[in-house]
Amino acid sequence: MPSPRQQLTRRQKYRNRRIAFFGVLALVLAGLVYVVSAGAAPLxxxxxxxSQPEALTAAAAQPAWPDFGETAIGAVGFDGVLASSGEQGAVPIASITKMVTALVILEAKPLAAGEQGPNITFTDADVDIYYDTIAEDGSSAPVVAGMVLTERQALEAMLIPSANNYAVSLANWAYGSVDNYLAAASAWIDQHNLTGTTVVDTSGLSAGSMSSPADLVEIGKMVATNPVLADIVAMTKADLPTIGVLTNTNKLLGDFGVDGIKTGTTDEAGACLLFSADFTVGSETVTLVGVMLGGDTHSELNDAIAELIQSVKPGFQELTLTEAGAPYASYASAWGQTGQAVAAESKTALVWSDTPVTGTVTAKPVGTAHSGDAVGSIDFQVGSRTISVPLILDGTVSDPGLGWRLSNPGEIF
Structure with missing residues (x-):
């Protein structure tokens, strides 16, 4: 028989039952909170x-340089001069000056590809300019008072036979006077940071019209990418009203891929050629731009340029930077699933000579993701250019499920 001290009162029994009930309830609620929290917690x-890629480097080019004058080469889409030979200071450039004249005239009187532009009526003043040119023993093309040429045709008359008189007439037409033109040309030269270039006339007959090989390469690139001028300087002949057939002074046109740009010849400058040449490298077309100054004769100059172009071609190579699907990073989740970050596309790069090519991989951490999701990039540094290729996940990293979440609290909390 329990003693009175051992017997629980009804109040005590009720209190104990409440404690037990709420204890169990707390455990159940705690369990539910854990289950819900584990299920909702970020993985x-x-x-x-x-996996960083190895650096790529092509073989160094071996240009065949002439043993005279100044030479430099570049290419459209490439910065600056790619290679050079001889002194690189400013020297007289003879009729190559007319390419500056043409570019500056088109600043004032723009032409689109295929356009003829406004008509120009030539006057007695233009006839006088023609006879002045002959008296100076400069290159010229005929002009008749009252004849009409379009702007495009007048540019052809200036550039194809290298007619000094048309350089003056066009400058007068576009700017009102040669002095006004020269002021505009000086501003244009400054605008394009052609620090080695000075023009004191429209034709280059004066030895004071000078440039450096580096500047001439940049001028050549501007011409090669101007659809009107690129078309004109590639013409071997032009048949113009009143004037008749004019023949291009550039005898390399059509050979070795040459499609421009401008000859120049004076006693001070020697034989000169600013040239462009197109050739195919892999799936790319290279537009080579170069200049050779100070030759004794154009025959000697042309032979040297032909040899140079052929030696330069192998210096351009199309390198495969990456193939689509190439892996650059791997993932392993805490619950055992794996995936790879792979290149989303194939990518090549046209390079010159031994231009260094390096790649840097970046990839973000992955919780869950689907196959094809963007996870990073590989950035290739090709000389001064950066070429980026997206990285995508190859494989799916899915939620491991509630069972793994509940049994691995240390991984998710």
Whole structure:
């Protein structure tokens, strides 16, 4: 028989039952909170194990340089001069000056590809300019008072036979006077940062019209990418009203891929040629731009340029930077799933000589993701250019499910 001290009162029994009930309830609620929290908690993101690509370097080019004058080469789409030979200071450039004249005239009187532009009526003043040119023993093309040429035709008359008189007439037409033109040309030269270039006339007959090989390469690139001028300087002949057939002074046109740009010849400058040549490298077309100054004769100059072009071609190479699907990073989730970050596309790059090519991989951590999701990039540094290729996930990293979440609290909390 329990003693009175051992017997629980009804109040005590009720209190104990409440304690037991709420204890169990607390455990159940705690369990529910854990289950809900574990199910909703963000999964740990797997860091990418990166695989950096090896540097790529092509063989160095071996240009065949002449043993005279100054030479430099570049290419459209490439910065600056790619290679050079001889002194690189400013020297007289003879009729190559007319390419500056043409570019500056088109600043005032723009032409689109295929356009003829406004008509120009030539006057007695233009006839006088023609006879002045002959008296100076400069290159010229006929002009008749009252004849009409379009702007495009007048540019052809200036550039194809290298007619000094048309350089003066066009400058007068576009700017009102040669002095006004020279002021505009000086401003244009400054605008394009052609620090080695000075023009004191429209034709280059004066030895004071000078430039450096580096500047001439840049001027050549402007011409090669101007659809009107690129078309004109590639013409071997032009048949113009009143004037008749004019023949291009550039005898290399059509050979070795040459499609421009401008000859120049004076006693001070020697034989000169600013040239462009197109050739195919892999899936790319290279537009080579070069200048050779100070030759004794144009025959000697042309032979040297032909040899140079052929020696330069192998110096351009199309390198494969990456193939689509190439892996650059791997992932391993805490619950055992794996995936790779792979290149989303194939990519090549046209390079000159031994231009260094390096790649840097970046990839973000991945929690869950679907196949094809963007996860990073590989950035190739090709000389001064950066070429980026997206990285995508190859494989799916899915939620491991509630069972794994509940049994791995240390991974998710």
């Amino acid at each position: 740990p993101a797997a860091a990418a194990a990166l």
